[in-house]
Amino acid sequence: MTAATALHPLHEGDVQFRRLLEKLPAAAYTCDAQGLITYYNRRAVDLWGRAPALNSAVDRYCGSFKLFASDGTPIAHDCCWMALALRDGKEYNGREIVVERPDGSRLTALAHANPFHDGDGRVFGAVNVLVDITDRKRVEEALHLADRNKNDFLAMLAHELRNPLAPIRNGLQIMRMAGVHGTVAADACAMMERQLGHMVRLIDDLLDVSRITKGKVNLQKERVDIATVVQDAVETSRQLIEASGHSLRVSLPDKPVHVHADRTRLAQVFANLLNNSAKYTPAGGRIEMSVRRQGTDVMVSVKDNGTGIQRELLPSIFDAFMQADRSLERSQGGLGIGLSLVKGLVQMHGGSVEARSDGPGTGSEFVVRLSDVIAPEEGDPTGLAPVDSGETAYRILIVDDNVDAAVSLSMMLKLMGHETLTVHDGEAAVEAASSFRPHVVLLDIGLPKLNGYDACRRMRAIAGGEHVVLIALTGWGQDEDKRHSKDAGFNFHMIKPVDPQALHRLLGGLLVSPV
Known part of the structure; x- marks a missing residue:
């Protein structure tokens, strides 16, 4: 008896229904109310690896094939999606299942088990359509492994790059402390410190992108004045801004605005935006940073008169490794991870960030919106007490x-x-x-x-x-x-x-x- 002629007497429309199942680009089979297989199409045989017995308790519900959940846990036949649909009378669509075929190979499929009801609402059978997603799962696993390997590589790269930086930084400090004199030596020290700071920031950004991707960044939130955070960011970016000959104007509210945030991470957000403006603004440009209240939110804006952003790139400007301008003239623009890091950290704070520009040559503006604003309290300390800087020798x-x-x-x-x-x-x-x-x-x-x-x-x-x-x-x-x-x-x-x-x-x- 072939699959096409093994009909179970349900309704006159069964022939048409089963012809439709034969045309499906997926495996499909039907069972009666007791779970006995009454019909299967050719793709079901391809997926199972052999034809099951019709109307037989041996192949009840889904054939005598071994079934597993996506995590490898075995599934009993009377607990498969077809059995549940017959037992509960409910639809089970898009449920993942792994089938082990007679040769030992395994395929992953999405099961769509749907019961048939008679006029009185009783279940008299069900159909299960199995979509083979084995190739898709392999690609997803390969991508997941590649992403994990990428993150591990970035962490290892950052670690290895830090080792040669340590003696460089120590040597610079020794030169300063030992009183190495002369304009040339002083200029050389300043130049090396700027480049060292730039490399350290790149390494930190690489690590932070990796951490955020793996969900391993934990915010240490506290009550902080947004003006203090802005000051931290400006101090971090000052060297780059001054080296480019830019003017920076900062506008703060008349009264303190406190937010519940991680001071270090939020300062990193604003510093990255300032650095971005400094890099993409021609020498001698203008950068404006402003903080303002808007209802219960606080808006922090970083605006410049730099190269601007093409409008079609605005939706993807925060994507990792995305750079608005990859020309040789802008080869010092960085790795394209700073804005991705900004978006990730802002979202972790429950806020949002938006990029605005009217196109090339019109400058750009980045606006961070934070909603976690809290009222100031009388006598609340604004920072840590200064540490004792005594010259104790150890x-x-x-x-x-x-x-x-x-x-x-x-x-x-x-x-x-x-x-x-x-x-x-x-x-x-x-x-x-x-x-x-x-x-x-x-x-x-x-x-x-x-x-x-x-x-x-x-x-x-x-x-x-x-x-x-x-x-x-x-x-x-x-x-x-x-x-x-x-x-x-x-x-x-x-x-x-x-x-x-x-x-x-x-x-x-x-x-x-x-x-």
Whole structure:
């Protein structure tokens, strides 16, 4: 008996219905109220890998094929979508299922199981249409793997790029602290610091795009004055703006406007917008930044008289790696990730960002809207209390397998008045901690012989080790890395290349007792 002639007596219209199923570009079969297969088309045989038995309890509901959920969990035949449609009398459309064929191969399909009801509403059968999506799933998995590999690559790239930056930054600070004189030396230092800062920002942006893509950015929200955030952003972007000869005008409200936001991340948003204007505005241009209340929202605008944006590009301007102008004349425009990062961070704050431009040569404006505005409170502190910047001298152990980074950091700390010792692997670090008895340890994570996490744990186990200030100094800076540092026993986590002023402030604020 063939599939075309194996008819189950339901209605006179069955022949026409089954002819229609034969023309479908998908597998299809019907069952009676007991789940016995009454009909199947040729594509069903292709999907199953063999023809099932008609009107047989052996192939009840869906044939004697092994069924699985998309996560690999086995599905009993009486729990498949056809069985549920017959039992519940409900439609189950677009439900994913995996079929294992007699040869062991598996196909993934979208099941569309729909019951037949008689005039009294009773279920007397059902039809299931299975759309083979195996190739689509393979492509999706390949894309997912490629995306994960891309994010891992970006994280590794950022980490590797940070290592050579650390001794460069330390060397610059040493030159300044050692009193290297002369206009040429001063200009060279300023130039290298600008380029170093630019590279650090690029690396941070690469990492942040990766973090946002993987949903690993956690906002540390607090009550902040938007004017303070704007000031942070302006200070971050000042060098780039001044180097391009631009004028910057900032307009703030007469009264403080407080928002519930992550101060660092929001400042990063505004700094990226200012940097974008500076890059895409010819030398000597104008940049205006304004903050204004609009009802219960606050609007932050960054406007310039630069190259502008083609109108057809406005909808995609916030896409990752998108650049409005890829010409050689604008080859210093960056990687095309800054605006994507802006959009991601603004959306995480529950806000929105919009790009406006009348076309090339007309300038551009970016407007951030934030809704999480809160009323000011009397006597509420606007910032952290200043730390004690006393010149306390510490014994500091520096551990880094990058010899240049360790030595240059040691030189810089000695110029600050501290006593230092450098070692270059984890086992030597533990030994030095026992003999040198440091107040502070600056410890890299990726070390030979013993990694930084394990070295930290062993240092804590040494007598008096509970009093030592352990600072992870590493190129790994994602939230997960910081959690690992905390779990291992580190007090602080600093990212290479460490900002000398930030390290100086941190050391100045410590209250360390002799070990």
